[in-house]
Amino acid sequence: MSDSAQAYLLIVALGLATYATRIGGDLILSRFGKLNPRVEAALDSIPIAVMTALLAPIALASGVANVVGVIVAGLISLKFPMHYALIGSVPVVAALRAFGF
Amino acid sequence: MQVTATDTPEENATGTGWSGFRRGVRDIMPVMIGVVPFGLTYAVLAAEKGLSFNQIMLKSALMFAGASQFVALELWSFPPPFWPILLAVLAVNFRHVLYSATMGRKMRHWPAAGRLFGFFFLVDPNYAFVELKAGKKLSAGYYFGLSLPMYSGWLVITAIGAIFGEQIGDTRVYALDFVFAAYFTYIILGFRNRPNAYPVVIASAVGGLAAYFLIGPPWHIAIGASAGIVTAAALARGPTADSEAAT
Numbered sequence: 001m002s003d004s005a006q007a008y009l010l011i012v013a014l015g016l017a018t019y020a021t022r023i024g025g026d027l028i029l030s031r032f033g034k035l036n037p038r039v040e041a042a043l044d045s046i047p048i049a050v051m052t053a054l055l056a057p058i059a060l061a062s063g064v065a066n067v068v069g070v071i072v073a074g075l076i077s078l079k080f081p082m083h084y085a086l087i088g089s090v091p092v093v094a095a096l097r098a099f100g101f
Numbered sequence: 102m103q104v105t106a107t108d109t110p111e112e113n114a115t116g117t118g119w120s121g122f123r124r125g126v127r128d129i130m131p132v133m134i135g136v137v138p139f140g141l142t143y144a145v146l147a148a149e150k151g152l153s154f155n156q157i158m159l160k161s162a163l164m165f166a167g168a169s170q171f172v173a174l175e176l177w178s179f180p181p182p183f184w185p186i187l188l189a190v191l192a193v194n195f196r197h198v199l200y201s202a203t204m205g206r207k208m209r210h211w212p213a214a215g216r217l218f219g220f221f222f223l224v225d226p227n228y229a230f231v232e233l234k235a236g237k238k239l240s241a242g243y244y245f246g247l248s249l250p251m252y253s254g255w256l257v258i259t260a261i262g263a264i265f266g267e268q269i270g271d272t273r274v275y276a277l278d279f280v281f282a283a284y285f286t287y288i289i290l291g292f293r294n295r296p297n298a299y300p301v302v303i304a305s306a307v308g309g310l311a312a313y314f315l316i317g318p319p320w321h322i323a324i325g326a327s328a329g330i331v332t333a334a335a336l337a338r339g340p341t342a343d344s345e346a347a348t
Contacts, residue, residue: 003179003180004153007152007180007181008156009183010183010186011156011159011160012163014160014173015160016163017190017194018163018164018165018169018194018197019220021191021195021196021201022194022220022221022223023201023220024198024201025198025200025203026201026202026204026208026216026220027201028198028202029205029206030205030209038337040337041333041334042330043206044203044295045295045330045333045334046200046202046330047228047232047233048289048292048298048301048329049304049305049326049328049329050196050199050200050305051225051285051288051289052289052301052302052306052309052325052329053305053321053323053326055282055289056306056309056310056313056321057309057321058281058282058285059286060306061310061314065276069276070282070283070286074290077290077291078290082131082132082284083131085283085286085287086131086134086135086284086287090275090280093279094275097276
């Protein structure tokens with residue numbers, strides 16, 4: 001098989017694998033009827049748990065600028081809609097990075 | 102049954118049909134700013150790795166999953182190692198299994214074909230908005246209002262990056278990559294009234310950071326998330342214990 005055909009085959013496989021993860025959870029869960037409340041609690045925690053795991057190294061292990069930026073974004077988020085948090089924190093991070101942080 | 106911790110408990114909280122669609126577009130637009138540097142960087146790196154324009158575009162069109170597209174690129178060579186790349190992509194995308202399990206509960210009223218189509222667009226921002234705003238029944242209008250700009254934007258940005266490539270330079274200077282961090286911060290804080298939100302955040306952050314340093318990415322996502330989810334299950338209280346004893 002040529003390099004190019006192999007690359008296309010892999011790209012299609014990656015697309016299928018990604019799609020499988022996107023329907024997988026629902027296909028499994030919809031087989032069950034009423035869920036145990038402990039399972040419900042676990043499911044309800046998923047957005048917080050996954051997003052925190054994604055954010056933690058970006059916020060705390062990627063330089064001082066990001067630490068400050070996350071604090072600024074967090075404080076704004078307590079009171080204001082999302083785009084204020086973005087507009088308020090991104091320039092702070094850009095400025096800190098420009099000064100070498 | 103215990104009251105589920107949906108932040109907007111009404112059904113169809115975002116409106117249905119066109120009004121839901123417009124609401125979805127409005128919600129997703131600020132996030133699109135963060136997609137720009139992400140998509141550009143992906144396409145520039147992919148071109149540097151020697152992928153053709155068609156391959157770069159096909160990957161964005163079929164995968165539509167930024168983080169895992171980057172991971173696949175890091176491992177890419179000629180010929181590309183099939184199984185290592187496939188496994189790495191599955192590891193990064195495993196979180197979608199959890200997303201679809203939770204989001205599917207809000208889509209029981211969708212026809213099967215609609216669900217199969219809709220899940221294709223299950224990316225982090227869409228999922229976060231659905232969880233934060235959509236209430237108990239997700240309206241198709243709102244969901245596709247989030248999805249359509251996201252998907253078409255991803256393809257347009259990929260194309261621009263693939264065509265203009267090196268002229269774009271280092272986008273890190275403008276700190277646009279930070280848009281995602283700010284956005285995740287906003288989303289996590291939006292969930293702070295859910296039961297046991299604080300212990301879950303602490304467990305996920307500690308678990309994620311530990312895995313990040315001890316094992317390395319992308320495993321911090323799965324390990325950190327598991328730490329938080331197990332914490333939530335362990336702390337579930339109230340009528341929980343009784344009904345559990347009965348099952």
